[in-house]
Amino acid sequence: MQLLIDILSWGFILAGVFFVFTGTLGMLRLPDFYTRLHGAGITDTLGTELLLIAMMLQAGWSLVTVKLAMISLFIFFTSPTATHALANAANAVGLRPFGVPAKDLEPGKREKR
Amino acid sequence: MRHHLILRVVSKLLIPFILLYALYVQFHGDYGPGGGFQAGVIFGAAFVLYALIYGVETAQKAFPASWLAILVPLGLLIFGGTGVASLLLGGTYLDYDVLAATPTGGQHLGIIVVEFGVGVTVTGVIIAIFFAYAGRTDDIQDDDW
Numbered sequence: 001m002q003l004l005i006d007i008l009s010w011g012f013i014l015a016g017v018f019f020v021f022t023g024t025l026g027m028l029r030l031p032d033f034y035t036r037l038h039g040a041g042i043t044d045t046l047g048t049e050l051l052l053i054a055m056m057l058q059a060g061w062s063l064v065t066v067k068l069a070m071i072s073l074f075i076f077f078t079s080p081t082a083t084h085a086l087a088n089a090a091n092a093v094g095l096r097p098f099g100v101p102a103k104d105l106e107p108g109k110r111e112k113r
Numbered sequence: 114m115r116h117h118l119i120l121r122v123v124s125k126l127l128i129p130f131i132l133l134y135a136l137y138v139q140f141h142g143d144y145g146p147g148g149g150f151q152a153g154v155i156f157g158a159a160f161v162l163y164a165l166i167y168g169v170e171t172a173q174k175a176f177p178a179s180w181l182a183i184l185v186p187l188g189l190l191i192f193g194g195t196g197v198a199s200l201l202l203g204g205t206y207l208d209y210d211v212l213a214a215t216p217t218g219g220q221h222l223g224i225i226v227v228e229f230g231v232g233v234t235v236t237g238v239i240i241a242i243f244f245a246y247a248g249r250t251d252d253i254q255d256d257d258w
Contacts, residue, residue: 074127077123078123081119081120
């Protein structure tokens with residue numbers, strides 16, 4: 001049983017590390033703000049969640065697991081929201097995405113809600 | 114405010130938990146990591162988040178600026194009053210041992226009361242600083258987004 005839990009949590013840790021590593025690589029190598037946000041925003045949430053699941057498996061049924069579950073719930077909501085807020089603010093001040101010609105981004109064409 | 118639909122929903126979901134977490138940090142501070150400063154900052158940050166998303170005027174309806182002039186000195190009075198109370202009970206300034214029947218009980222009581230005073234003042238100062246700066250310019254209207 002303990003061996004099964006260890007194997008499972010190792011799997012989750014390795015998957016989480018893979019996603020966080022991919023996000024970091026994207027952060028370093030991608031050309032502009034939006035693409036970096038795309039790289040880091042998505043993988044960060046999933047990587048952190050996977051790492052937290054691995055920690056929960058190691059902690060067993062205890063108060064620590066409940067706390068980790070709360071942390072993962074809040075990260076699940078706040079991390080994508082922070083990404084959204086950043087992208088929204090960049091769009092609002094008129095930051096041009098990489099590779100998009102300026103004439104495609106005339107003020108009239110921008111979606112207004 | 115229609116523009117920030119996602120932010121409004123998520124912040125409405127989170128703000129009660131931020132306040133609850135601040136109280137946890139405040140009153141669990143003598144057993145675990147935490148205390149008055151951290152709890153005050155978290156408690157104030159909840160109001161700052163509310164003001165950022167719903168506007169400073171709405172936040173001042175929820176937390177009138179006139180409360181600040183009471184809260185900030187109140188925390189200091191609680192802190193200093195604990196010290197004076199231990200002086201009056203025959204100890205030195207902020208000597209918690211004399212506050213309760215046993216020294217251990219006095220230490221518990223004293224640290225909780227003092228940290229509560231710190232928390233109240235830090236909450237007030239964080240919100241006061243934010244209101245002082247954010248109130249200087251008009252809110253960003255929907256059309257400007």
